[in-house]
Amino acid sequence: MTWISKSITTLGGLLLAHACYSAREHSALQSLRAASAASLTSLPSVTTSLPLDIIIETIVATFIILLGLVLGTRPLRPIEWRVWAGKIEREGEEGFIDGAGEVNKDYMGNPFSALESRPNFVDIRKQRREFAEWVKKGG
Amino acid sequence: MAPSLLYPATQLPPASALALSQQAPAVLRSSPATVSSSPLSALFSAPEKPELWIKYENLILSCLRTGDDQAAHQCLERLVARFGNGNERVQALRGLVKEAEAQDDSALEEVLKEYEQILAENDTNIPIAKRRIALLRSMGRVSDAASALVQLLEFSPTDAEAWSELSDIYLSQGLYPQAIYAMEEVLLLAPNAWNIHARLGELQFMAATAPGVAGGSYQKYMAEAIKRFARSVELCDDYLRGYYGLKLVCKTLLSGGSNKTAKQTDDEFAIPDTRNTERLNELATAKLSEIVRHSTARDQGWRGYDEAEIAAARQLLSDDVAASSAIER
Structure with a gap:
């Protein structure tokens, strides 16, 4: 998915650069012609606008870049609480993996699970005993 | 992994x-x-x-x-x-290490004394206060732990974790109404916590099915349990624990609840009528079997569930099937 969005953005960028270059060339040519015409006939120079194809190219290039950028965004988070919570419960870490294959940094599972595990009240001696028993049983 | x-x-x-x-x-x-904490060196080294x-x-x-x-x-x-040594969290962690390494009760008493000394100097040291409560509970002095915890909560009533611990202590003593009250306080502080809603439903169910419960309060507890489990699945799609509890409560109501039916006095705690209970039961069964099916097949996007929870849900569903086929026979 990322390479599609990147290539579309690059294409749009090339088109936009081309449009800019054409516009610059066009205006340089126009001013040269106006200067030569003025020296010949001393008439007031006519202001000319850009040709239609350059304008269209610019607009199309902008939209292509926009399309590429939009395609490249990360999937949006669910807005509704129950959908988001359900995603956490159903998919676990897998649902929050970004393009690089890593779990999102701000993913923390159920944010309220600490209210049940209560890390500040942990009974470390009991946990040690249970772990030792688990090892004895052959883990 | x-x-x-x-x-x-x-x-x-x-x-x-x-x-x-x-x-x-x-x-x-x-x-x-x-890692140096001085701002000057932070300029030159990695943050x-x-x-x-x-x-x-x-x-x-x-x-x-x-x-x-x-x-x-x-x-x-x-x-x-x-x-530094004076940091409250570091102090609590140091105490935790000492607790873990204590060989006998006298060593634990030493640690407890240290906690009390720290608290005598600064009684707003909440991490140490929590460690002291946990240590008291671990040493078997549950009533001391409970009273210390109540004191802590009087001092900082917005500590959801402490309320949750208090509920757990009361539950371990079989004091269901108090445990439910403390869990409701947690819900006041975290009203969107779907697991706490499910936990409260479990507490209500335990209180309802405890021996020696009068008919009226049985009804009240069961109705509350349905409400809590329903709220938890409302807050979280496909919540295995919520649907499990919902199904368990509905099943209990449908199978054995009729002989305990008392006159409904309080409208607020009315149990839904049999038809609605059956529909809730069907909904929970359908959802549970969907979750179990997908999770057993390891389908994409259904791998977050706990193995043991899935096994328990499967057990509940197969019990149900066995019971219904026994009735048909």
Whole structure:
């Protein structure tokens, strides 16, 4: 998915650069012609606008870049609480993996699970005993 | 795959705790031994990340659990080097290490005395106060722990974790109404916590099915339990625990509830009528079997559930099938 969005953005960028270059060339040519015409006939120079194809190219290039950028965004988070919570419960870490294959940094599972595990009240001696028993049983 | 070190590791199964504590040497090696806190040196070195300190904290917990005291001490030393001895969280962690290494009751008494000394100097030291309560409970002095916890809650009534611990202490003593009250306080502080809603439903169900419950309060507890479980699945799509509880409560109501039916006096706590209960039961059954089916097939996007929970749900469903086929015969 990322390479599609990147290539579309690059294409749009090339088109936009081309449009800019054409516009610059066009205006340089126009001013040269106006200067030569003025020296010949001393008439007031006519202001000319850009040709239609350059304008269209610019607009199309902008939209292509926009399309590429939009395609490249990360999937949006669910807005509704129950959908988001359900995603956490159903998919676990897998649902929050970004393009690089890593779990999102701000993913923390159920944010309220600490209210049940209560890390500040942990009974470390009991946990040690249970772990030792688990090892004895052959883990 | 070992779970990430960034979440508190108190309720993980032993195998994951072992995997976490085995990461300790790698983490200790890959991060600098001391990080200076002066702003001048921060300009020239790589910025320190808060994640590192969370990692150390969680490493201490898992290392103490697996008996790797040496690594725990190293992590603690680094935390002390960064935050100093006076930091409240560091003090609590130091106490935790001492508790874990205490060989007998007299050593534990020593630790307890130390906590009380710290609290005498500064009685707003909440991490130490919590450790003291946990130690009292661990030593079997549950009533002392409960009264200390009530004192702490009078002093800081918005501490949801402490309310939750209080509920657990009351539950361990069989005091269901008090446990439910404390859990409701947690819900006041975290009204969107779907697991707390489910937990409260479980408490209500336990209170309803406890021996020696009068008919009226049985009805009240069951109605409340349905409400809580329904709220938990409303807050969280496909919540296995919520649907499990919902199904359990509805099943109990449908099978044996009729002989305990008392006259409904209070409209607020009315149990839904039999038809609605049946429909709730059907809904929960359908959802549970969907979850179990997908999870057993390891379908994409359904792998977050706990194995043991899925097994329990499967058991509940097969019990149901067995019961209904027995009735048909």
